[in-house]
Structures are given as structure tokens and as C-alpha cells.
Amino acid sequence: MAQVKAVTKFARISAFKAREVTRAIQGLPAADALERLEFYPKKAARIVYKTLHSAIANAENNNNLDRAGLIVKEAIVGEGPTFKRFQPKARGSAGPIRKRTSHVRIVLEEGETKAAKAKAEKAAKAAAKPKKEKAKKAE
Template identity: 40%
Template sequence: MAIKVKLSNVGIAPRKVRQVCDLVRNKKASDAIKILRFCEKKEIAIALTKLINSGLAIANEANKYDLDNLVVGTIFADEGAMQKRIMPRAQGRAYKIRKRSSHVTVVLKEA
């Protein structure tokens, strides 16, 4: 049995979120939180820490899981909605700006 936690519409591009996700994949939940604490990409690290802590809280309430043995089984970031903006440029041209967002999913399972 696994615990699945999702965070939708994070205002960060999925490519950037995936770089941090790769750091904590297949690590113990306690080790993953320690790694994220000292990660350089702070905004993403804080969001992932809150997501993992939410999963641990769900596991604690269920009383079916040993919190010391929980592992970040799968963690991935999918593309979310994209905000489209226009930047005026020289000679009457316009460039499109795509502000990307992402959906992050974390699955905690017992080792």
C-alpha cells in the first residue's frame, strides 16, 4: 500500500522541478527532507518538503505505516496550465512568453 500526494499548479516550470525531484527519488523520507533543506533551488525545495510532510502526516493518521521505513518511491512533475503573455518588441513585432506551471506527484511506500 502506498500514499499518494499531489500538488497542482505550482508556478515553476516542470523542467526545473524535475531537477530537484531527481535528488530525492528512492531515498528515505527523512533523508529526502534533509537533502531538500540544503538544496539551492529553495522555492521548489520548500514545496516538495511540504508535500513529503503531508504524506508523512497521512501515514501517521492511518496507523498502518512505520514512519521510519517510508521511502519516496516515485516522484514526478507533469506540465500544468500555461499562461500566455505577449512582449512587445521592436518594429511592431510581438513575442510570446509562456509562463509554465507544473503538477507534482509524490508516492511514499514502505521499504
């Protein structure tokens, strides 16, 4: 199965906040994930949306894959470097400010969704299992 990935580095959002969004799209078909991200009420959703859109474009242009058959195999957010700043405080002291960054990685895979696989397995089991005949009562 072909895998396609897209990475956004140094996104100005903490990895902790962005992971909530990536958990919501993991395992979904790519088209459904895009739709869900479009209405997700978080700043991280916009960043993940752009990365996912880029991954879909990579699949179509570089690997000649069909958009309909793509599934989000991995959606990972790792911590990037932290920008350190200082906020002046009372009596000449200073408090630290940490501006956290993150790296977003999305891997798409060509294949069927989990629901489609489960349905196919269920149909295969039903076809393999012989039907039981009911015994008739002798009167």
C-alpha cells in the same frame, strides 16, 4: 505494502526545473529526503519539500504508518497548463511569454531501503554458502 501519495497541482515552476530536485530524492527514506530538500538550493526544492511533508502527514494520519519506515517510491513532475502572456516589443510587435506550471506527485511506500535490502541479501547468501575447508599439506 501500503502506498501513500500527495499531489501539488499548478505549481508555478517549469517541470524541467523541478525534475532535477525530484531525481535527487527518489528511492531515499522519507526523513533523509526531507533533510536533503531543506538545504537544496533551488526554488523547486521548497515546493517538493511541502509535497513530501504532506505525503508523510497523510501516511501518519490516514494510514497509521511509522515515519521511519517510509521510502520515496516515486517522485514525478508532470507539465501543467501554460499561462500565455505577451511582452510589448519594438514597432508595435509583441513577443510571447510562457509561464509554465507543473504538477508534483510523490508516492511513499512502507518498507526497507535499497541498502538494507542489499545487506540482507548479502547476509542470506553468506549463510547459504558452505565454507571451504583448506587442504592440509602432507609433510
